Amino acid sequence: MTDHDDIDDLPAELVAALKSRELPADVITRRVDRELAATAAEHFSTRKPAPRRRAWAAVAAVAMVGIVLSISNYDPAPTRSDLFTDVDGSGQVDIADVLALARDGHELTQDDLDAFAASIVSLNGDDS
Amino acid sequence: MRYERLSDLELVELCNTADAASAKRAFEVLYTRHKTFVLRVALAVVHDHALALDALQETFTTLLVQFPPPGEGLKLTARLTSYLYPIARNAAISQLRKAQRTRPDDATEPDELAFLAPDSSDDIDILITELSRERREVITLRYVLDLPIADIADALDLPVGTVKSRLNAAVTQLRNSPKAKHFFEK
Structure with missing residues (x-):
């Protein structure tokens, strides 16, 4: 006992006797575990996932790619609106496709990247 | 993220603000971490x-509805056990009342009043029954549930000085009781 020096402690044997009156708490709680998990899932289900964070992370990543490309010695190339397709076959057009294009030596301009970033934000309409 | 490594405060913050999956996981960790404490409090009341x-x-349902929506969010200013204790105690008393309503033959008002005072002829039970409810409660919180004084004060919404004075009075009463004399003489 350290937090109340001005209080006399009970003898250890009396404390042990008091504790021995306690019913064991090794109760099987599976029913309550299950029901509370379901209640919690329902309670929190109305919260939206965090698309804003994901979209802005993608935008930030695109910006990073832009910076890297702009300081490289790429020759500017004409913008092609159909450039951003499902290059990696993941089923969606995302930052991974941009990286795949860059890796394959495609020449991406800042305008291309800006257009891609804008398209991500507009696809996640609630992010603006 | 390893939720089990987070503090109660961090988990509560996730329950308040995180997305659905993270909030649910944080709540589950809080539940797993504190369910035994809540059970012990409840068992002490209802036996x-x-x-x-x-x-x-x-x-834990009461805790859950504090989190948005529709709750306003929980601002934890003390340990979570101090927050959970009065809820658990009142929930247990409420369950006891419900149970007694379904047993009309035994319709006496439950002794929230008999907190930790089971029917028994054991010396130790008689000894505890001699204490007032307030004294019994602080003795239980301190020596059975091992809560620090500050947490007891938070849990009972009392000043620390009042908790200390109740504990002192309870210990003195036990020391002076003939039934507890042998414990103090050893």
Whole structure:
């Protein structure tokens, strides 16, 4: 006992006797575990996932790619609106496709990247 | 993220603000971490495992609805156990009342009043029954549930000085009781 020096402690044997009156708490709680998990899932289900964070992370990543490309010695190339397709076959057009294009030596301009970033934000309409 | 490594405060913050999946996971960790404490409090009041389980469920449901939506969010200013204690205690008393309503022959008002005072002829039970409810409660919180004084004060919404004075009075009463004399003489 350290937090109340001005209080006399009970003898250890009396404390042990008091504790021995306690019913064991090794109760099987599976029913309550299950029901509370379901209640919690329902309670929190109305919260939206965090698309804003994901979209802005993608935008930030695109910006990073832009910076890297702009300081490289790429020759500017004409913008092609159909450039951003499902290059990696993941089923969606995302930052991974941009990286795949860059890796394959495609020449991406800042305008291309800006257009891609804008398209991500507009696809996640609630992010603006 | 390893939720089990987060503090109660961090988990509560996730429950308040995180997305659905993270909030649910954080709540589950809080539940796993504190369910035994809540069960012990409930068992101390109801002395019945089924009723204690119902009190456990009621306690954590009460905690859950603090989180948005529609709750305003929980601002934890003390340890979570201090926050959970009065909820668990009241939930247990409520379960006890419900149980007694279904048993009209035994319709006396439950002794929230007999907190930790089971029917028994054991010396130690008689000894505890001699204490007032307030004294019994602080003795239980301090020596059975091992809560620090500050947490007891938070849990009972009392000043620390009042908790200390109740504990002192309870210890003195036990020391002066003939039934407890042998404990103090050793």
